[in-house]
Amino acid sequence: MVRLFFLLSGENETLPASEVKAVLEAEGYSYSNPEGLDQVLRLESDVESVKAVQIRSAYTRVSAQELLIADANYSAITKAAAKNDFSAVLKSGESFVVRINRIKNYADTEINTMTLEIKLGRQILSQTPGVTVNLKNPDKTFIGIITSNKLVLGLKLTDITSKTFSERRPRKKPFFHPSAMPSKMARCMVNLAHAKTESVLLDPFCGTGTSLIEAAFIGCRTVGVDAQRRMILGTKKNLVHFGIEAEGLILGDSRKIPLVKVDAVVTDPPYGRSSSTLKSTTVQLVEDVMVSTHALLGVGQRICIAAPKTLNISPLGAGLGFRHVESHFAYIHQTLTREIAVFEKATQ
Numbered sequence: 352m353v354r355l356f357f358l359l360s361g362e363n364e365t366l367p368a369s370e371v372k373a374v375l376e377a378e379g380y381s382y383s384n385p386e387g388l389d390q391v392l393r394l395e396s397d398v399e400s401v402k403a404v405q406i407r408s409a410y411t412r413v414s415a416q417e418l419l420i421a422d423a424n425y426s427a428i429t430k431a432a433a434k435n436d437f438s439a440v441l442k443s444g445e446s447f448v449v450r451i452n453r454i455k456n457y458a459d460t461e462i463n464t465m466t467l468e469i470k471l472g473r474q475i476l477s478q479t480p481g482v483t484v485n486l487k488n489p490d491k492t493f494i495g496i497i498t499s500n501k502l503v504l505g506l507k508l509t510d511i512t513s514k515t516f517s518e519r520r521p522r523k524k525p526f527f528h529p530s531a532m533p534s535k536m537a538r539c540m541v542n543l544a545h546a547k548t549e550s551v552l553l554d555p556f557c558g559t560g561t562s563l564i565e566a567a568f569i570g571c572r573t574v575g576v577d578a579q580r581r582m583i584l585g586t587k588k589n590l591v592h593f594g595i596e597a598e599g600l601i602l603g604d605s606r607k608i609p610l611v612k613v614d615a616v617v618t619d620p621p622y623g624r625s626s627s628t629l630k631s632t633t634v635q636l637v638e639d640v641m642v643s644t645h646a647l648l649g650v651g652q653r654i655c656i657a658a659p660k661t662l663n664i665s666p667l668g669a670g671l672g673f674r675h676v677e678s679h680f681a682y683i684h685q686t687l688t689r690e691i692a693v694f695e696k697a698t699q
């Protein structure tokens with residue numbers, strides 16, 4: 352176990368940190384002492400776990416092995432760096448660079464990021480025999496984040512670009528519908544549902560297939576249900592575009608799913624705005640789908656559902672054999688904030 356930290360996207364306040372924890376849980380990595388700073392999550396876990404986060408996460412930008420944390424002022428940082436043995440991660444003959452990122456405007460009166468990069472660079476040089484600075488192509492990068500009036504400094508392990516998600520945004524897909532969910536949010540929901548490689552993920556309101564695509568990209572087998580033929584055909588078109596073959600695409604009613612067993616459910620029911628609830632209501636559909644998927648999941652397995660915040664779906668699970676694990680809120684526009692609720696099957 353080593354101390355790690357993750358630089359998180361600022362797109363949402365709570366989803367990114369929960370996503371990292373969910374990825375570790377889904378992949379069987381234990382972790383301890385999690386601490387959230389603004390856009391940073393610190394925790395102890397297996398150093399290998401960062402690879403799972405790199406492959407799966409939508410909202411993580413960088414992972415690093417933590418070397419020190421100090422109050423965000425030059426004297427506290429110099430003292431903490433003096434106590435650190437950089438030779439444990441930087442060997443004689445290797446080159447390095449120090450990069451400092453600031454979240455929002457934390458400590459902007461105390462610290463200039465470029466000055467801190469130079470100061471820390473000089474300190475590491477003087478404390479570590481046989482190493483050199485290389486700004487363009489270093490062997491090792493030390494990344495520091497100034498956040499919540501602290502500096503957390505570590506050895507960068509992975510860089511995560513969100514480029515591939517923008518290539519899969521709704522309007523880039525051959526079949527577009529305005530109800531489609533952003534690909535990053537769908538991936539995050541897949542992670543929150545603890546979907547695993549080779550496991551079967553069901554989306555009972557699959558629409559344009561966003562969650563199926565994101566699940567397939569992390570190796571899940573996928574099944575989609577939608578009550579409208581044009582949506583099933585559209586999902587198929589989108590899957591083919593990304594070279595994905597679903598385990599099943601079913602034209603049917605999510606309240607009566609013709610399946611025996613799945614491992615995780617991720618879904619975004621219609622809100623009656625851009626997509627029709629087909630003579631039902633969103634709350635009723637959420638309740639009905641929780642009943643129909645309860646029978647397909649094992650105890651401890653999860654369903655992650657999105658719905659308008661105003662519907663307050665988190666209490667719904669309790670009477671239906673689910674435990675409400677957590678909810679997150681995502682502002683979409685003036686009249687829509689989404690609640691992303693995670694439930695775990697509690698009873699048979």
Ligand SMILES: C[S@@+](CC[C@H](N)C(=O)[O-])C[C@H]1O[C@@H](n2cnc3c(N)ncnc32)[C@H](O)[C@@H]1O
Binds near residue numbers: 556579622
């Ligand atoms: C909000 S959209 C899903 C969007 C999807 N998450 C995406 O990113 O493309 C909801 C979908 O539920 C479907 N639907 C509505 N009532 C249904 C029902 N009873 N059973 C199955 N699908 C239904 C609609 O046809 C619509 O495609």
